[in-house]
Amino acid sequence: MADNNRNSQLHGKPVSRTLGEALAERGVSRRSFLKFASYTASILALPPTAATAIAEGLATARRQSVIWLSFQECTGCTESITRASSPSIEDLIFDFISLDYHHTLQNAAGDAAEHARMQAMEENKGEYLVVVDGSIPAGNNGYSTIAGMSNVEMFEETAEHAKAVIAVGTCAAFGGIPAARPNPTGAVPVSELTDKPVINISGCPPIPEAMTGTIAYLLSFAGIPELDHLGRPQAFFGEAIHDRCYRRPFYEKGMFAKSFDDQGARQGWCLYEVGCKGPVTYNACATLKWNQGVSFPIQSGHGCLGCSEPGFWDFGGFYKPLATGKDDTLKYAAGAAVAGAAIGAASAVSVRSKRKKLLEANAAPQAIKEEAE
Amino acid sequence: MELLEFARGPALMFSITVFIAGVLFRIFSLLFMWRTKDTSAAHPGQKPEIMAALSDILRRMWPLATYRQRSLFQWINGYVFHIGLFIVVFFLLPHILFINDLTGLSWGHLPNNLVYAISIVTLISLIAALIMRASNPPQRLISTFDDYFSWLVTFLPVLSGIVATMHIGARYETLLALHILSVCLLLIYIPFGKLMHFFLVFITRGQTGAHIAHRRRTTVLKGE
Numbered sequence: 076m077a078d079n080n081r082n083s084q085l086h087g088k089p090v091s092r093t094l095g096e097a098l099a100e101r102g103v104s105r106r107s108f109l110k111f112a113s114y115t116a117s118i119l120a121l122p123p124t125a126a127t128a129i130a131e132g133l134a135t136a137r138r139q140s141v142i143w144l145s146f147q148e149c150t151g152c153t154e155s156i157t158r159a160s161s162p163s164i165e166d167l168i169f170d171f172i173s174l175d176y177h178h179t180l181q182n183a184a185g186d187a188a189e190h191a192r193m194q195a196m197e198e199n200k201g202e203y204l205v206v207v208d209g210s211i212p213a214g215n216n217g218y219s220t221i222a223g224m225s226n227v228e229m230f231e232e233t234a235e236h237a238k239a240v241i242a243v244g245t246c247a248a249f250g251g252i253p254a255a256r257p258n259p260t261g262a263v264p265v266s267e268l269t270d271k272p273v274i275n276i277s278g279c280p281p282i283p284e285a286m287t288g289t290i291a292y293l294l295s296f297a298g299i300p301e302l303d304h305l306g307r308p309q310a311f312f313g314e315a316i317h318d319r320c321y322r323r324p325f326y327e328k329g330m331f332a333k334s335f336d337d338q339g340a341r342q343g344w345c346l347y348e349v350g351c352k353g354p355v356t357y358n359a360c361a362t363l364k365w366n367q368g369v370s371f372p373i374q375s376g377h378g379c380l381g382c383s384e385p386g387f388w389d390f391g392g393f394y395k396p397l398a399t400g401k402d403d404t405l406k407y408a409a410g411a412a413v414a415g416a417a418i419g420a421a422s423a424v425s426v427r428s429k430r431k432k433l434l435e436a437n438a439a440p441q442a443i444k445e446e447a448e
Numbered sequence: 449m450e451l452l453e454f455a456r457g458p459a460l461m462f463s464i465t466v467f468i469a470g471v472l473f474r475i476f477s478l479l480f481m482w483r484t485k486d487t488s489a490a491h492p493g494q495k496p497e498i499m500a501a502l503s504d505i506l507r508r509m510w511p512l513a514t515y516r517q518r519s520l521f522q523w524i525n526g527y528v529f530h531i532g533l534f535i536v537v538f539f540l541l542p543h544i545l546f547i548n549d550l551t552g553l554s555w556g557h558l559p560n561n562l563v564y565a566i567s568i569v570t571l572i573s574l575i576a577a578l579i580m581r582a583s584n585p586p587q588r589l590i591s592t593f594d595d596y597f598s599w600l601v602t603f604l605p606v607l608s609g610i611v612a613t614m615h616i617g618a619r620y621e622t623l624l625a626l627h628i629l630s631v632c633l634l635l636i637y638i639p640f641g642k643l644m645h646f647f648l649v650f651i652t653r654g655q656t657g658a659h660i661a662h663r664r665r666t667t668v669l670k671g672e
């Protein structure tokens with residue numbers, strides 16, 4: 076049922092009714108609508124009173140046209156956003172937006188698909204949202220093309236008349252894995268290619284509620300939520316995993332798992348020593364969790380990889396503790412040791428020989444002799 | 449994150465390289481240094497050089513009676529921050545992991561909370577040391593830039609470490625990066641200033657002890 080609904084929306088027919096009207100027609104009760112609004116308020120860390128504002132905002136909003144562009148990506152972000160479809164919160168989201176273009180979810184293919192994109196852009200000029208997953212290869216346009224168009228071209232064309240851009244996933248937000256060293260495709264985050272407002276929802280993949288919650292916020296308040304210095308919504312990225320981690324007391328007590336199957340690991344001790352990046356990772360995994368709040372990586376026994384942070388792939392090894400340097404810290408150490416010792420010895424010896432010569436030249440008293448050592 | 453990347457990467461690599469080269473430079477230039485032979489007659493019954501050196505190292509662990517009253521607090525304070533620094537540097541788990549990653553060596557750690565407490569005592573003790581130095585005219589007179597700078601580069605890692613642990617003022621990764629950078633500064637400065645006593649303290653003390661014993665100064669010192 077829900078799928079049929081979604082599919083019918085993927086043909087890109089802008090709807091002029093308000094969302095309130097559309098939902099009433101579909102038999103969504105006001106009660107479940109309010110429930111949705113208060114859930115949205117809570118995941119956005121807004122006060123309960125904001126639920127009414129969200130409900131009102133959403134009821135009077137028009138369905139939002141969304142064009143979803145996928146570039147150098149793995150479709151994990153789409154997997155994530157679709158997997159969280161129960162308990163129907165995402166169904167509601169799919170009712171609120173008109174997903175006019177999305178490679179994985181749209182019915183149309185080939186020319187028809189591209190036509191849908193152009194049509195949505197024309198009919199909603201200045202009003203549509205562009206969601207991007209995947210980084211964009213700026214090094215060589217040939218690295219990734221869609222319908223004969225380079226990713227750079229397609230993004231720039233689509234973003235030109237967009238209201239705002241949402242960069243979904245770490246690749247779109249910060250370059251992610253494609254941009255990891257040596258970055259063969261010259262991958263860049265979307266923010267480098269547009270001057271439109273960009274909201275980054277990072278994560279590999281992002282938490283579904285972070286994506287849907289942000290879209291709900293945009294619809295309800297017709298504005299951009301408060302962002303952190305990396306352009307991510309504060310509501311989801313305001314706190315470090317470490318600060319909300321249930322293993323934190325073990326960290327403070329100095330009780331650390333030393334491997335993944337030792338006694339400490341079985342007792343649920345802190346995973347810092349096996350490489351957890353929770354202290355420098357900002358995301359809502361420890362609070363919202365995954366799969367409708369079932370668990371998150373640390374709860375499943377694996378340290379945080381730091382996937383929502385820029386450059387996480389190059390951060391020096393997932394299993395290397397955060398406190399250690401990079402692998403090449405001692406690259407020049409042996410050379411430095413030899414050079415230091417040699418220069419030290421050589422300078423002392425040269426001073427000795429200069430002094431000796433000086434003494435001989437001045438017929439220094441015999442009493443002062445160099446002590447050969 | 450970028451700052452942390454820089455700190456953990458190039459900054460650390462550079463400072464460790466300078467540190468190793470600098471320390472070995474100092475030690476080797478000292479070992480091969482020209483030494484003038486002392487041709488004066490040794491004090492009759494003088495201890496062998498090595499014994500004189502060892503006994504002076506021990507004796508200088510505690511002030512002479514003459515000065516004890518006046519300088520006892522300073523002495524104790526000196527011990528407090530030296531021992532504090534030792535515990536904080538070598539017994540906090542993240543530090544051990546850092547050393548282990550570089551050298552493969554590892555040993556037991558203390559609970560983080562205990563080390564935090566010790567680091568605060570160390571911080572206060574370091575501030576007290578600076579105040580005492582600056583408020584005592586003769587000490588101020590003999591203090592050089594090296595003294596104050598050595599204090600600063602020791603103080604900064606302690607301060608930034610505490611601030612990073614407590615997450616005060618900025619995000620953890622920024623604070624951690626600043627902590628690592630302050631350690632880089634310390635590493636770079638150690639070989640070139642008075643902090644080199646980290647390696648030389650017992651060598652120089654022993655040398656002084658042997659020298660003084662030979663010159664018969666022991667009798668004066670024994671009058672404590």
Ligand code: SF4
Nearest residue numbers: 317320345346351353
């Ligand atoms: S498991 Fe990771 S996030 Fe949790 S307390 Fe330990 S270091 Fe912090």
